[in-house]
Structures are given as C-alpha cells and as structure tokens.
Amino acid sequence: MLECVDPAGRGAGAWRHGDAEISGFKINEPDVIHQAFEDEVVVVDLRSGAYFGLSDSATRAWKMVGPEGVSTAGLAAAMRSIWPESTAAIEADVCQFVDQLLAHDLIVPIAACPSPLPAPEGMVPAYGPPVLQKHSDLQELFLLDPVHEVDPGAGWPNLPEQGGSVVLTVAPDRERLVARTPELTLLIHRTTGLYAVLDGEAHLLWSRIASGPATLTAGPFTDALLQAGFAVVVPLADTPAPSSEAIAVAPEPLPTPPLAPTLHRDLEDTLRPWISRPLPLPAAEPLPAQVITAAFDAYAAATAERCGTGFAEQAFRLGGRRLAVRTLPGQDVEALLPALAHRAETAPHAHDAPAHAGPAHDPPALRITLFTATELPASAPLAQVLLTLAINFSDAIGPRGELLALQGSGLSGHYDPGTQLLAVLDRAGGRAWVVKRDEAPLPFWEVGSPLRFLLHEWFAAEGLQFVHGACVGGSRGGVLLAGPGGAGKSTTALLCVAAGLRYVGDDYCLADPARGWIHSLYGTGKLKGPEDVQRLPALQGQAINADAFERGGTGKAVLPLAALWPERMAEGLPLRAILLPRLSSDAAPRLEPCSAAELLLSLVPSTVGKLPAADDGDCRRLVQLVAGLPAYVLHLGADPSLLPAAIEALTGR
Structure with missing residues (x-):
C-alpha cells in the first residue's frame, strides 16, 4: 500500500510504497497507452489487454501527469487547487488512487519531481474521489503496435544544426491537414497529435515551402515544423541541380521568423492514430465491390432468418437528404435510432426546413442496413475479415480503423474495436451496412451520436x-x-x-x-454528472443509455x-x-x-x-x-x- 508520510503534501518525498520512497511517477510507456473519447479517457494495458475507465477527477489527474511524469505531492497540490473546498479528502484520495495505479502497473516511480501539467480546462464538476475501473472484456482485441518507433541514438526527429541552412518541403503525409485563410494557415498533424497556427511571416513562409523545396536558416521555426511533422528535410542529393544558365552557388537561405509557432498538445490523444501501421496501397487485385456487397446482403438475410423476423425500414431526412435505416426488431442496435427519431418522416413539430428539402417520399439517397450478428457469415472472404478483427484487429485495419480488405474496391469501411461496430459504405450504390459484432450495451457516445463515422464520410461527398x-x-x-x-x-x-x-x-x-x-x-443532449442535474432538474432521470451515471455507470447521461x-x-x-x-x-x-x-x-x-x-x-x-x-x-x-x-x-x- 502507498503510505502518505507527510499529510500536508509539502515534501518531495512525502509518499512511501513498502520500503521504497516515491517522489513521483510517470505513465508506464510504451506498455500503457490512453485514448481520449470527447473529454473521457480510457487507459489500456497492452500487455494484458485490460482497459480502465476513469472518473472525472481521475481523468483530470491522469491528464496532468504529462510525458515527463509528476511528483505525488505536486499532483495532490494541483488537485487541491481545482477543488479547494475538498482539501481534507483529496490527500487521502490521491494516495489511494496512486496506489491503484501502482498495483495495476500503469505507472512507474521516478526520482525526479517535475511539476504537473496545467489542470485541464473546462467546466469543473463537484468533487468526487478519483476512481479507476478495470475491464477485461476486450483483452483479445487490444494488441496494438507502439505509437512511435524512435531511434534511441538519433532521437526523433533528427534536427538540423542551428544557424546552418536546411532545405524543407511539405511532409508528404495524408495525416497532415491544412486549413487556410488569406491571412492564416492552421496545420494539424494527426500522427504526432500537434497543431499550430501560422500568421504573418510564418504564414507567407509556409506558402513558399508548400510550393516546393525551400532553403531556410535552421532555428526555432524550422525545428518546430520538423518536430510536429509538418515538414521534412530534403537531402541535398534530392535537390534540383542548377541549370546551365544559373550561377552554380547555394541559394541564399530565406529569412525565418525568430520565434517558433506555438505547438498545441492538448488534443494529442484525440488526434493520434489507433495503430502506427501506415495505410497500405490497394492490392493488385482487390475483391470486386459486387462480391463484398453481395456478401453483406447475404449476411444480413441469414441473420434475419436466424432471428425469425424481417427487416423493418424507417426513413429519416437529414441535411435535406432522405435516408432509410433497416433494422431487425428487438436487436440491441435499435438503441442507435432514438437519437435520429426527431428527423423521422413521421416526426411532428419539425420546422425551419431549408427551401430545397424535397418531397417526403422520394427514393432514399442512402439505405443503411443495421444489425447485430455474432455468428460468422457464409462468405469465406468476409468470414476471414471478421475472424481477423476478432483475433487481432490491428492486422485488419489501418491507422484510424480503415478496413484494409476494402482498399481499391471502390468501397470504404471502418471498424471500431471498442464498440465492435463495423461499417461499410458503397457510396456509388447508395448503400451501407453496419454490423455490431457483440451484444454488449452500446456506450453513451454511440447512443447519443450514432453512425457518425459513416454519415460523416457520406455527407462530405455531398x-x-x-x-x-x-x-x-x-x-x-x-x-x-x-x-x-x-x-x-x-x-x-x-x-x-x-x-x-x-x-x-x-x-x-x-x-x-x-x-x-x-x-x-x-x-x-448529454449531462456529465450530478452537478449538471442540479442546474437542469427537469432532465433528472431521463437518461436513455445503460451506462449513464444516473444508472450507476460511469458514462454521461444521454437525454x-x-x-x-x-x-x-x-x-x-x-x-x-x-x-x-x-x-x-x-x-x-x-x-x-x-x-x-x-x-x-x-x-x-x-x-x-x-x-x-x-x-x-x-x-x-x-x-x-x-x-x-x-x-x-x-x-x-x-x-x-x-x-x-x-x-x-x-x-x-
């Protein structure tokens, strides 16, 4: 057990675990990773496959650990600054929470005592003890690769010598996203999880880099671009040779801003990929789309036959488009429909319709077949995909859940290992299939915002x-x-x-x-905890999700x-x-x-x-x-x- 030997939390060595003095701790990387879902955090132990849910105060404590770790006394002080009225309870609660983390080997002791990261911003709920909840139902699925493979000798990235010249070009990476206005450039790199805004000189300089390799003076600006993955160094051997009419001298480096852009790190867990494997090129002879779509149709029909019922179809109008959703009555996936019910064609009180809404009974632009099936399909190729997802999903999906078997087929697919939802979109045919591969209750984020990955991709094309x-x-x-x-x-x-x-x-x-x-x-809508109910008493007891805090769970209440x-x-x-x-x-x-x-x-x-x-x-x-x-x-x-x-x-x- 962890023992607090300085109840005031003022000393650097104020905690003891057995005979060892604990000055601080850090996350046990790379064996332990974490993923943010909205403002929730799930911690995964890659060695055992167990994952852990965190209460609100535990989530805030975990986020303050940071990459370098934190002193135990500093963490307790930071928690007291968030909830000053609960100072008496926090010392013992944090001690017990750290003891849980050590017991599950999610953290390791460190000798140094860095200060905690700033407390996460946002609405501050009433204080509750930090709680760690262990789950083991996805042990076979959490077989993830390391997020980064770093050369221990050179480090990552290998930065150029300061003050010299460096030739940079835009990183040829689909994970680098750019939002531009005439005055600003926002850069996002989803592999590193970093993003930054460039304005003034930096904005103009990025435009120059984006138009082709540019020679710059190495310094804080170029270092930041390289660290975040926005740009890469062009080896001298790859730079264009000067023409015969040009003067054969090295180009004068472009002046660079004296300060580096601010690299924002607060969304690292949200932006980073699930696995580090890059999305491969399409296979030379991918399965034809008609083979895959026929397999899903047959899978849905066989599931309906086993259930002894047929599919029921309901039409919805979203974004001025008519969509139809087919479900098998009585299956757990029907929990995804209430969030869309207000846009059902029979829904009353709909108003403020845009002018191009169209007639109520035009053919659906997209028909989604939604069902739960734990059995394997008769189609051998589809059965092989589902088996791979069950045994080691990282062999079957790309960095963000892309279904690799569909690369080059003209279809797109996505698999979420946490909810075991597999979605396949046939955009050209106006069809989609969503298969839930287990019968576990759906978490609050799916009940409240269903089918969002599928709908995002389809609506983007519109x-x-x-x-x-x-x-x-x-x-x-x-x-x-x-x-x-x-x-x-x-x-x-x-x-x-x-x-x-x-x-x-x-x-x-x-x-x-x-x-x-x-x-x-x-x-x-969603309520996070009891303090929200106090502000909105009319919504008390109205949650529709099984994991709502009002029902004894740890999830938000979906209303x-x-x-x-x-x-x-x-x-x-x-x-x-x-x-x-x-x-x-x-x-x-x-x-x-x-x-x-x-x-x-x-x-x-x-x-x-x-x-x-x-x-x-x-x-x-x-x-x-x-x-x-x-x-x-x-x-x-x-x-x-x-x-x-x-x-x-x-x-x-």
Whole structure:
C-alpha cells in the first residue's frame, strides 16, 4: 500500500510504497497507452489487454501527469487547487488512487519531481474521489503496435544544426491537414497529435515551402515544423541541380521568423492514430465491390432468418437528404435510432426546413442496413475479415480503423474495436451496412451520436460538413458553440433549450457551408454528472443509455431532448455567429470578439480529430463555413442561469 508520510503534501518525498520512497511517477510507456473519447479517457494495458475507465477527477489527474511524469505531492497540490473546498479528502484520495495505479502497473516511480501539467480546462464538476475501473472484456482485441518507433541514438526527429541552412518541403503525409485563410494557415498533424497556427511571416513562409523545396536558416521555426511533422528535410542529393544558365552557388537561405509557432498538445490523444501501421496501397487485385456487397446482403438475410423476423425500414431526412435505416426488431442496435427519431418522416413539430428539402417520399439517397450478428457469415472472404478483427484487429485495419480488405474496391469501411461496430459504405450504390459484432450495451457516445463515422464520410461527398459543436438559436437564426470537450458547449446549449430557445444539436451538427446553414443531426443532449442535474432538474432521470451515471455507470447521461421538448427542436437554422465558451469569474456572461486564429484553433482540430475519414476537404469546408461570420469568446460568468438571455439577445426568441 502507498503510505502518505507527510499529510500536508509539502515534501518531495512525502509518499512511501513498502520500503521504497516515491517522489513521483510517470505513465508506464510504451506498455500503457490512453485514448481520449470527447473529454473521457480510457487507459489500456497492452500487455494484458485490460482497459480502465476513469472518473472525472481521475481523468483530470491522469491528464496532468504529462510525458515527463509528476511528483505525488505536486499532483495532490494541483488537485487541491481545482477543488479547494475538498482539501481534507483529496490527500487521502490521491494516495489511494496512486496506489491503484501502482498495483495495476500503469505507472512507474521516478526520482525526479517535475511539476504537473496545467489542470485541464473546462467546466469543473463537484468533487468526487478519483476512481479507476478495470475491464477485461476486450483483452483479445487490444494488441496494438507502439505509437512511435524512435531511434534511441538519433532521437526523433533528427534536427538540423542551428544557424546552418536546411532545405524543407511539405511532409508528404495524408495525416497532415491544412486549413487556410488569406491571412492564416492552421496545420494539424494527426500522427504526432500537434497543431499550430501560422500568421504573418510564418504564414507567407509556409506558402513558399508548400510550393516546393525551400532553403531556410535552421532555428526555432524550422525545428518546430520538423518536430510536429509538418515538414521534412530534403537531402541535398534530392535537390534540383542548377541549370546551365544559373550561377552554380547555394541559394541564399530565406529569412525565418525568430520565434517558433506555438505547438498545441492538448488534443494529442484525440488526434493520434489507433495503430502506427501506415495505410497500405490497394492490392493488385482487390475483391470486386459486387462480391463484398453481395456478401453483406447475404449476411444480413441469414441473420434475419436466424432471428425469425424481417427487416423493418424507417426513413429519416437529414441535411435535406432522405435516408432509410433497416433494422431487425428487438436487436440491441435499435438503441442507435432514438437519437435520429426527431428527423423521422413521421416526426411532428419539425420546422425551419431549408427551401430545397424535397418531397417526403422520394427514393432514399442512402439505405443503411443495421444489425447485430455474432455468428460468422457464409462468405469465406468476409468470414476471414471478421475472424481477423476478432483475433487481432490491428492486422485488419489501418491507422484510424480503415478496413484494409476494402482498399481499391471502390468501397470504404471502418471498424471500431471498442464498440465492435463495423461499417461499410458503397457510396456509388447508395448503400451501407453496419454490423455490431457483440451484444454488449452500446456506450453513451454511440447512443447519443450514432453512425457518425459513416454519415460523416457520406455527407462530405455531398458537400456537407460534420461539426464538433452545439447549436441553439431563435427567430433570427442560430449560434454555433465550438471548442474542445469540457469547454461548456453542452451545458450552455441545454440551459438554452430548457429556457425555451430552439435546439439544433449538441456535440455534432451538420453544416452546409455554401448556405451558412446548420442542420440538426441528433435530437439528444448529454449531462456529465450530478452537478449538471442540479442546474437542469427537469432532465433528472431521463437518461436513455445503460451506462449513464444516473444508472450507476460511469458514462454521461444521454437525454432524448426531441421527445421531451419536441416544440423546441429545429430542423436547422441559418448561422449568425460563433461562440467559444470559456469559464470566467465575471458576475454575468459577456462577449468578447475573438481573433480568426483563436476561432480556427477552437473549431477545426477538435472536429477533424474525432472523425477518422477527415481530410483537407473538411478543413476547407470549415473555413468556408466561418468566413465572414462574427465570432466571440463567450465568458460564461458565475451565474449559468443568465446564459440563455445572453444568447437570445443574438438570435431572438
């Protein structure tokens, strides 16, 4: 057991584990990794296949460990600064939590005592002891490769000597995404998990690098580009030789900004790939699309026969497009449908429809067949894929869950090993199949925002854009609440709809950038914990997900807002402004104009990081959406009840 020998937590060696003094600890990498889902964190032990859920305070403590570790006393002090009213309990609670981490070998002691990283920002809930929950049901699936393979001698990356010349070009990597305006460049690299905004000289210099190899003076600027994976060094042997008419001398290095751009690291876990293997080139002779689609049709038909029932079809209208979803009555995957129910063709109280909505009974543009099947299909190729996913999914998927067997077939597929949901899209045929490979209850993020990976990819081809944000509004239009998880988007949106404003969505909305319109995708909202229920007592006990905290689970409570307040649901609204919620101690909410750089940083990385198929097209559509719109930091203030009036002043009732 871990023993606290200095209850005040003031000494560097204030903890003891057996006979050993523990000054601090760090994550036991590379054997232990973690992945962020919204503002939740899941810790995975790659040696045993066990994974661990963390309570809210445990999540905050884990995030403060950082890559270099943390002193135990420093961690306790940081926790006390977040919850000063719970100082007496925190010392013993943190001691017990660290003891759990040591017992599961998730951390290792260190001699140095670095300070903790800054506490994660966001709405601060009421204090609860940090809790670690172990799960073993996915042991056979968590067989991941290391995230990075680093040369221990050279380090990574191998930086050029300072002050010399270096030739840089853009990294030829599909994981590097770019969002550009005339004045700014936002760079995101999803392998390193880093992102940065370049403006002024840096923005112009990046344009030069992007147009071809550029010779620069090595320094902080070039180091940052290399460290983040935005650029690579061009070996001298690969630089073009001067023409016979040119003077055969080395080009003069371009002047570089004296300061490096800020590399943002707060979304590393969200942006990084699941496995390190690069997406391979298509096979020389991939399976034809018709073979794969026929196999899925036969698989669905055989499953229906085993269930003794036929598929029931329901039509929905999302983003002005008609979609049909086929399900087998009574299966657990029906839990994915309530979030879409407000957009069912028979749903009442739908209003604010855009002009091109179309007739109610036109053929569906996309038909999704959704079913649970734990048996293997009769098709040998499909059965082999499913077996590989069950035994060692990292052999069957790419870095973000891409189904490797479909490369070059004209189809696309995605597998989520956590939920065992396999989705395959036949865009040309207007069909898709979603197969759940076990009968475990679906987690809150799937119940609240179902089919989002599949729908994101399909809608992107239609020119519509998934947006990580909430949207509420009034008679004059809506505001988009943007920012990373924990910024206050959900709480603000739910307070507004509870006060009578119109509700488009929470967490994910669908934007039409060409029209400046935000469509409703999901008629759900989420509460994080009991403190949210205190602010919104009308929503107490309304959760529809099995893992909700109100039901004794550790997940958020998914709320059927469209069923509770159907008259307040909006099919969509014209976008009038973008708000970035921020905690503040002001007496009342207030708006402060924000810069274009702050807007892009708050909207783009958190959106593309949550969508495996995101690419530069997503970045372009997001830039188009916000162009010319007023954007503000919304300082939330000390009294949340005043927020609806502040937003109503922008949008009307």
